[in-house]
Amino acid sequence: MKKRKLPLKTVYYFSFLCFIVIPILIVLLIALFILNKQFKRQAIENIKQAQETVITKLQSDIDVMSMRLSHLINTNNSEILAYAAETDTFDYSRRYEYEQKLQQAGNLALEPVKDIISVEFYMKDGSGRISKMK
Secondary structure, eight states: OOOOOOOHHHHHHHHHIIIIIHHHHHHHHHHHHHHHHHHHHHHHHHHHHHHHHHHHHHHHHHHHHHHHHHHHHHTTTTHHHHHHHHTOSSOHHHHHHHHHHHHHHHHHHTOSOOOOOEEEEEOTTSOEEEEEOO
């Protein structure tokens, strides 16, 4: 059996392809795969941190607003609840009078910071009364 000899140009291109191009492509693909994994992991961490920040901020806002609403309702021996209860009448002049008192008491209770725009009180019969704080 006689070995077949390849031309020098073919051997050169074959060697170049096998020893230079293919290893570079393999290293490049492995590097891209590793970078892709790291980018995904970093993106997931960033999303989790953003979610934790939002959760913390919302929890803080809920706590502050709960305290503000509690303060609004419980000031002066539940004066605001008494005014809200008196607005549940068919006498329009009396309703208007107590709506004005309710609005004044609400504005007074919310004076330092007016984050609360309006409050809705639900009566036992299911109807609602909205008091807008100015």
